[in-house]
Amino acid sequence: MKSKLQCLMFTIVVASQAVSLTAFSPRLAADETATFDRSVKLAENFEAAIPRPDQDQAVDQKLANLEKKMGRKPNILWLVVDDMGYGDPGCYGGGGAIGAATPNIDRLAKEGLKLTSCYSQQTCTPTRSAILTGRLPMRTGLIRPILAGDTLTKNPWEDETSLPKLLGQAGYYTLLTGKWHVGEPKGMRPHDIGFDEFYGFYPAQKEISQGVDARRFPDLVNNPERLRAFEAIKPDDHLEHGFKGGKTEQLSQIQSTEDMGRAEKKLADFTIARIKQLAKKDQPFFLEHCFMKVHCDNFPNPDLGPLSAARYYYKEAVAEVDLHVGEIVKALDEAGILDNTLVFFTSDNGPQMDGWPDAGYTPFRGAKGTTFEGGVRVPGIAYWKGIIAPGRESDELFDLMDLFGVALNLAGIKPQQLADKLPSDRYYDFIDQTSFLLADEGKSKREAVYFWWGKELMACRMKEYKAHVKVSLPEATHMHIDYATLRDVGLAPWLFNLYIDPKERMPVGHRRNAWLASVLAKLKQHGGTFKKYPPKNIGL
Numbered sequence: 001m002k003s004k005l006q007c008l009m010f011t012i013v014v015a016s017q018a019v020s021l022t023a024f025s026p027r028l029a030a031d032e033t034a035t036f037d038r039s040v041k042l043a044e045n046f047e048a049a050i051p052r053p054d055q056d057q058a059v060d061q062k063l064a065n066l067e068k069k070m071g072r073k074p075n076i077l078w079l080v081v082d083d084m085g086y087g088d089p090g091c092y093g094g095g096g097a098i099g100a101a102t103p104n105i106d107r108l109a110k111e112g113l114k115l116t117s118c119y120s121q122q123t124c125t126p127t128r129s130a131i132l133t134g135r136l137p138m139r140t141g142l143i144r145p146i147l148a149g150d151t152l153t154k155n156p157w158e159d160e161t162s163l164p165k166l167l168g169q170a171g172y173y174t175l176l177t178g179k180w181h182v183g184e185p186k187g188m189r190p191h192d193i194g195f196d197e198f199y200g201f202y203p204a205q206k207e208i209s210q211g212v213d214a215r216r217f218p219d220l221v222n223n224p225e226r227l228r229a230f231e232a233i234k235p236d237d238h239l240e241h242g243f244k245g246g247k248t249e250q251l252s253q254i255q256s257t258e259d260m261g262r263a264e265k266k267l268a269d270f271t272i273a274r275i276k277q278l279a280k281k282d283q284p285f286f287l288e289h290c291f292m293k294v295h296c297d298n299f300p301n302p303d304l305g306p307l308s309a310a311r312y313y314y315k316e317a318v319a320e321v322d323l324h325v326g327e328i329v330k331a332l333d334e335a336g337i338l339d340n341t342l343v344f345f346t347s348d349n350g351p352q353m354d355g356w357p358d359a360g361y362t363p364f365r366g367a368k369g370t371t372f373e374g375g376v377r378v379p380g381i382a383y384w385k386g387i388i389a390p391g392r393e394s395d396e397l398f399d400l401m402d403l404f405g406v407a408l409n410l411a412g413i414k415p416q417q418l419a420d421k422l423p424s425d426r427y428y429d430f431i432d433q434t435s436f437l438l439a440d441e442g443k444s445k446r447e448a449v450y451f452w453w454g455k456e457l458m459a460c461r462m463k464e465y466k467a468h469v470k471v472s473l474p475e476a477t478h479m480h481i482d483y484a485t486l487r488d489v490g491l492a493p494w495l496f497n498l499y500i501d502p503k504e505r506m507p508v509g510h511r512r513n514a515w516l517a518s519v520l521a522k523l524k525q526h527g528g529t530f531k532k533y534p535p536k537n538i539g540l
Helices: 032-036 053-070 103-110 124-133 163-169 205-209 224-233 257-278 313-334 402-410 415-421 434-438 516-532
Strands: 010-014 019-023 075-081 113-119 173-179 197-201 238-243 248-253 285-290 341-347 377-383 392-394 448-453 456-462 465-468 470-474 484-488 494-497
Touching: 053 434, 075 313, 075 402, 103 313, 103 341, 103 377, 124 163, 124 402, 163 173, 163 285, 163 402, 173 257, 197 257, 205 257, 257 285, 257 313, 313 341, 341 402, 402 415, 402 434, 448 516, 456 470, 456 516, 465 516
Parallel strands: 075 285, 075 341, 113 392, 173 197, 173 285
Antiparallel strands: 010 019, 113 377, 197 238, 238 248, 341 377, 448 456, 456 465, 465 494, 470 484
């Protein structure tokens, strides 16, 4: 007779055109998942959501009253930090206690909604593409950063319906400031995929600074032959200013680490100036401000002086980000539009510990590059003066992809209308979480979050339970990217109860948990969507 453990063995196969999962459980009643899984499909190609009709209706009325008062749709501002750890801001346990106070970020949390189970993808490009498409990176092909020397087989954006494109059709002016990191060839730039305007850098800080930092990269910078070879394939190191359907101008070039240190303030100053200009126009705006920091390699701004108690470059970067957050929110207030703007602050993934000590802090296991909590659980703060009740905190699930649905709802495009606006031949993973964020006692409409590493389906969180079917394990301290291995978990999935074990150290499995089969059924259901809606392969 087979043991219970043997009965729970499973296999996941992820191919370029399909995903399959076979789970064997001793008993899975037909109505078990229906009881445990509260979500319902709006459309076949949309992720199922938990129905909350009363909550939705109340928030719809709140937004209608606001629009009548303001005479226009609300503005949307995203503040996206690069590689900030969950534990870096003071409101998440860090701040001054770990050497870099964050009073401005903390104020947003105190006066808004602090999410404690907010999830990103496990690295930069996947998150940045997901929030603008409402689709998992595995579906769009943008499964990892595009690096120097990569050759794509197709433009992943050419058949995607991006958020800025939809918002533009709804009457919004759309602007991205700062880091892009989702492709720099023509056709893949922000102002090619729907943004009206882009002012920033295409790659991450390290990809720029490695060409000028002789101390970190002496074998490149101090070797003329290799430096010439690198020049032929390196990412663009200029500040760019581009317009949809218009010219793209290369502005200043990063020629030193001091230039890199000054870049963040230049970007913030531009965003502040544009807020003042856009506030005077009779048009709502969507502004995605993407900080270059705190992605390694960090360099302090020599014009600002010491900003942190720690003085370490990473801590200086955290403090500078907080400084600019305060300045940007102040600009909204001074322009008279703070009470008609949703502000959402977050990070694109967990800390990149491979750069330690130029790296952030997370109290959880893992870091950027893994699907353990340290890699994917990030700060998430929703602030809207007069609309979001101050002092709220929620541990209910929120995926950063859900910002896609929130933005569309605020623009007047309701979930029921999206079936007509979005192609029916592809699957959408976002959930409209507007009422979760805006209702005074809002509840999440998301039942599960799915985690991928490249083309590998890794894990699923459902309620407080998280099941891993594959894991990425470091082979040395902090080496979660450069020295890690991808492994199957073995005989049974690693199931953790995050309420009693948030560090994911002791699986409870079937021996102490009744819901393992239900979580696996949800994972299997998710995998099945790739059969009917195959993923794209763009050569990454």
